[in-house]
Amino acid sequence: SPEWRFIPESEKEELGLNFDDDGEFWMSFKDFAQHFDRVEICNLNPDSLDPEECPEGCTKKWEMSVFEGEWVRGVTAGGCRNYLESFWRNPQYTITLRDVDEGDDENKCTIIVALMQKNRRSQRHQGLECLTIGFAVYRLPDYGHVPKPLDVNFFKYNASIGRSQAFINLREVSQYRLELAMRHGGAYDGGGPGGYVGGPQSPPTEQSCLEQLLCALCAPICKEIGVDLQQVTQQQGEQVHLTQPQPQELKGQGFSKDVCRSMIAMLDKDGSGGLGFEEFKALWIDLRNWRAVFRLYDTEGRGAIPAHHLRDALHSAGYTVNAHILNVLAH
Template sequence: MSDNIPAPGSPGNPMKFKDQDYTSLRAESLKTKKLFLDLTFSAEQSSIGMPADPDPKLAIKWLRPKEISKNAVFVEGTTGTTDICQGQLGNCWLLAALSCLTMHPTLFEKVVPAGQTLDSPYAGIFRFRFWQYGEWVEVVVDDRLPVRGGRLLFSYSRTNNEFWSALVEKAYAKLIGSYASLKGGNISEGMEDFTGGIAYTRPVSSRTPPVLWRTLTAALSRGSLLSCFIQAKNVKEIGTVTAEGLVKGHAYAITATDKVKRNDEEVLLVRLRNPWGFVEFCGPWSDMCKDWEGIDAAEKTRIHLNIEEDGEFWIGVEDFCKMYDTVELCSVNPDSDAGEDSDAASVSDWSLTSHKGSWVPMCSAGGSRKYPKSFWKNPQFHLVLSQQDVEDVEVYEDDVDVGDDDAGAAVVKTGEEKQKEKMRKCTMLVELLQKNRRQIDKVNFLYIAFHIYKVPPQLQDSTNTFDGQFFSTNPLVSRSGPYKNSRAVWRKIHLDPGHYVILPSTQRPNQQGEFFLRIYAKKGNTLGAREITCPTAFSMTVMSKPPLPEDQRRVQKWFDEEAGQDDRLNAVEFMKLVNSVLEKDYHLPLEICRQLIFGENVSLC
């Protein structure tokens, strides 16, 4: 491949979603003078992903921007954090991530390629790019948008004639499967898919207000994307407004930090943006608060104080810590270029290895360490770390061993102990993501985690799968923490030079799923990772003995009673029959039974 051609799947040469080539499709539309119609994501209810409303007055129409607004534009002036408002879809997590993205022009142009317009030559076709499990994907859409009562049904611009955000939302919905698939998500998903970076969550209570403010300030200076939210106690609380004008269960973008002096006192401030639009904070240091009367005009100008109801506002860090529960951060270093805000040296300090794999029931889905007979059957990856780091000056809370669902008490070390260890060890960052768990009308994340074991010298040249005895006799040196039903789990880890094996797993055995594992190591280390695949001669202990005659008679009797005259079983009946002769840890899930009945491609090794 020529050095001038970017690698496939890179931002400069993204994979074509559904094999649609933007350039050729646009050229064809201009040549035929017919606006582009995207038949792969049609203007139908199936793309909405929810049942149609039976009331004719609430029927959805699909209109192009110029049919909605006479003055329609792709971008009004420049993109900014005050442009995006949420429509009739519970996807504020996505819009908050998009709001954060507009703060970084270089990152923004990765997702929204420059040069797109509603002006002539106009073909009704647009393209957007998203990171998906190690590669960038370009999604092509037409510009027909769902409208009800003359207004956009989902996200819209505050200016009403700007359409870039609505079209990004449509492209992402197409990538996931439907608009309804965007309901109820985690901000970190959007942040990762817009940047390729690594996103993680921090409880606000984990740090004192001054320390949290310094953390946010440092993260913003590195080009990180930040957001926060107030946890709703139940579904009914989502969308309710507090006495201070803050919305529970909705994501806010953190756009800046600053400090001002009042009466010789230094006040630490955080600036937030509510993607919902015009519900705004009314507490201390809000736009109309008297606290600003003691601040001179030059200082107000310096921090861009805007006294208007635009969804953006300042809040003191002390009040921030009292009112918000969680902060989400997306570090765009390593893995993605933060543009003018990044430290180029920090990017070059890391190298990346990534792998795609799957958990296959009865084969490579061994479950957690609570299942020692099958835990070792999870996919195994061999890591080699060969060179120690220089001192790693960053302090991460995740350096504390928080334990998991299978082990005893967490090991807590002092900051001094951790810092001394870092100077002697190799730094790496491991992230495990589960793939394609969003469905038509719900999110179905499995509980996932990873564990890392030290490989002794006498086994370092082995190419075989390590068995259960290995994991019972060799030390567990690190792990992601408790199993979580989120798209990703990650951990920054400091290990001695040497050989290691990492096992990604689901909490329960025989849960089917695909995953993406990426491992960063500081350059200078030799990091090699290879998957130890599930052996083809895999034998199950539960099937090692022939069934007893009484078991055969019992199964035959059960089949005769349930199958009926046609001697057929549906998926549920088949699942009950098979699982009646299997140990509980090896029960087949309903989806696998359905695939077996309908002859779909499913591997049981």
């Protein structure tokens, strides 16, 4: 605007005025009143206000937690509560409320929950609008005795105690003053820590393991990972002949060298660069169990586990992973 030329430089400096392309702009009050009818003043977080502006004697302070995740189609995108069978697959986060509101006779805390989808607006040029989002809040009175993540049965028999007003295609939905009864317990983020938490159930006997180990299906694996079949049989004090593969074997091209190296690295506890008998036996037991899990969840019979069964398959194999790890595996 040419009127800026009549503003002294000192005033421009005091206003912090510049004409950079930084998203900040100036307009006349007349134009503002003509084109806008509402103003929202936002803070970056609950504590961003100047402490000196707080009333005298104010001791209240907000605690803020931020959880980042994503929805992956078929894995952790479970839809709203109307889709009960898949709703439990949504990312889950747990918070623990400890400080009761001052003067609250019902032993309750006040919280604000907000759900935001980031970077979606930048994809509008690709024809992608905001997703329809929403959230629900559930009480966990007995935190130590519920599955993590909460499974479909939990949501069948437990109603939410708070939720967003609607599932809607906005960048952010929030709910203020969700007053929840205080509880104590641990914090749980999206499915628990990643890692191995269980072992194979009902492992085969050593004899049956040997029979499997020395069958024709196993011979190529032994060759790749450096297991001496003769040494193994002598160690067991018996001579076992190679037999035909067991029926109903999974069809495939066998293990690649890279996969074999990975298996060695996983079980080579003594750092020898190869697998001894006990190490190889442990590997073979794992392979048998993983194969059984694979067959169980290859529901379409096409030699692959559908993405929506990935978490169940991992859990059956003795692994618990959080939502982030699950999404990485799905990708």
